[in-house]
Amino acid sequence: MGEKTEKATPKKLRDARKKGQVAKSQDIPGAATFVASIGLLLAMSSFLFSQFQATCLFFWGKVSSPFFIENHYPYIFQSLYQILICSLPFAIGIATIGAIVNFLMVGPMFATEIFKFDIKKFDPVNNLKQKFKIRTLIELLKSTFKILVVFYICYKAWLEVSGMFPMLIAQPLIATFFLVYTFLWKVVVRAGVFFVAIAVADYLYQKRLFDKEMMMEKFELKQEFKNTEGxxxxxxxxxxxxxxxxxxxxxxxxxxxxxxxxxxxxxxxxxxxxxxxxxxxxxxxxxxxxxxxxxxxxxxxxxxxxxxxxxxxxxxxxxxxxxxxxxxxxxxxxxxxxxxxxxxxxxxxxxxxxxxxxxxxxxxx
The missing domain is CATH 3.40.1690.10 (secretion proteins EscU)
Known part of the structure; x- marks a missing residue:
């Protein structure tokens, strides 16, 4: 087998695209949706808090003593329905942003060949080989690294605010909420920056890896030209x-x-x-x-x-x-x-x- 030294032709890239093979990173949509979810939570925080407060007041106002759960099913379902309705715009917004980011990354693509029946997909030996590929190992190491970094971010943020908790004894309840909010804000902002940096680096790596995989041998290039002559x-x-x-x-x-x-x-x-x-x-x-x-x-x-x-x-x-x-x-x-x-x-x-x-x-x- 010859050495692959030639860049992929437009035809080979088109054929690969039909099979769903494009340069993409799973971290890009993940980072985008994480950052977007934080932004949406901040933008909708007043609305969500007021709706949550109203739902809690409604439910606890209907609770009777002694409490029998079968008597409160209508109120429980109504409260859950209200929470679902309030969460729907948030969920739709996140899903839309994820879809837009995916579209911007790979463009319009409908890979029909993915749905074609292929007996090789059910080959256990081949599937085992795929799992032990170098790329799979890199993905595992990357996921482990992300978990460790997020754990460190949480630990660091906790150290910065933990010294204030003993002073909350003499403070009103709102002070506790504010401290918890500060802790969470530190975590999500730092984690967001980290996820974006990882996503950009991963996309550049995946693009380089894809270009390398798509490279062609000189004979393959000549053969493609010969085949397209007709x-x-x-x-x-x-x-x-x-x-x-x-x-x-x-x-x-x-x-x-x-x-x-x-x-x-x-x-x-x-x-x-x-x-x-x-x-x-x-x-x-x-x-x-x-x-x-x-x-x-x-x-x-x-x-x-x-x-x-x-x-x-x-x-x-x-x-x-x-x-x-x-x-x-x-x-x-x-x-x-x-x-x-x-x-x-x-x-x-x-x-x-x-x-x-x-x-x-x-x-x-």
Whole structure:
């Protein structure tokens, strides 16, 4: 198995997305909902406190002596219903924020392949291997670390307020509530900052890990290109891009070409290559006899490099199609020619290294 050195192509990323494989961190929604819940509690604190107080007064006002629970079921259910109604906006707000954060992190995604039946999902050996993956171990260590840090935050906050509790004996009840509130505030603010920091770090780590997992071998990259050659939609799109770059076909296509390859007089093939637009060179003009002479004439007039390479010229003429990528078997020779052309103007033209054959460096130019 070759080494994965190439970045993932858009097609591979799209295929992975269909399977639900994207760069994401479970800590991001968790941290966001934690911070949001604190914010909502603070924003709704007056409303929640008044409703809770009213519910308690209602219930205790209905309690009779002696107390028999069966006589108070209606009041208990009514009180619970009131608490549920008051909590509903809070719960909906938290759920909405969690959904929005997930959407912003991974974008719109409906991975249908997740729901497809796969017998491998029921393989106990495979499931056991998944559980003992390095990533699972890292997640376990991360969870343990978070628990320890939160425990330390609680302990530290308790040390800061515990000295005040003996003084509460001579203070009204409201002072106790205020001290408890101070303790909880210290804990949630510090824990919130910690969770956000962990979430950001985890997302960066997961993104890097995902990019590494999606990397491709050079052979895999070539194979994908070969497999997509027959796709009618991609073929149509390639022709459209080719026409846009070449400003037409035949002799006019020479205007947008990068190099003209000849044999040297009988045939001529003009190739275009815009690396930022297309993944490989393609034929924009080709001809034989008089047509070849015209292509060479236009190339000289436009100061486009002309390369004499008899085997390559014949190969491109016989197997290359207008406004189509060059045949796979000509990649290496064409890549070497393009490197030579780029060196003429001192340009730093990037050519895929796997297309260059060191044995072709003696080709007559």
């Amino acid at each position: 796709d009618p939609e991609l073929k149509s799109r390639r022709r459209e891009i080719a026409r846009e770059i070449a400003y037409g076909g035949g002799r006019r296509g020479v205007k947008g070409s990068k190099v003209v390859i000849t044999n040297p007089t009988h045939i001529a093939i003009a190739l275009a290559y815009e690396r930022k637009k297309v993944p490989a060179p393609f034929v924009v003009a080709k001809g034989k006899g008089v047509e070849a002479e015209w292509i060479i004439f236009e190339a000289k007039k436009l100061e486009i490099p002309i390369v004499r390479n008899v085997p390559l010229a014949w190969s491109l003429y016989e197997t290359g199609e207008m406004h189509e990528f060059i045949p796979l078997e000509t990649y290496e020779a064409v890549a070497e020619v393009l490197k030579w052309v780029a060196s003429l103007g001192g340009a730093e033209e990037e050519v895929e290294e796997e297309l260059i054959d060191e044995n072709l460096k003696g080709t007559e130019l």
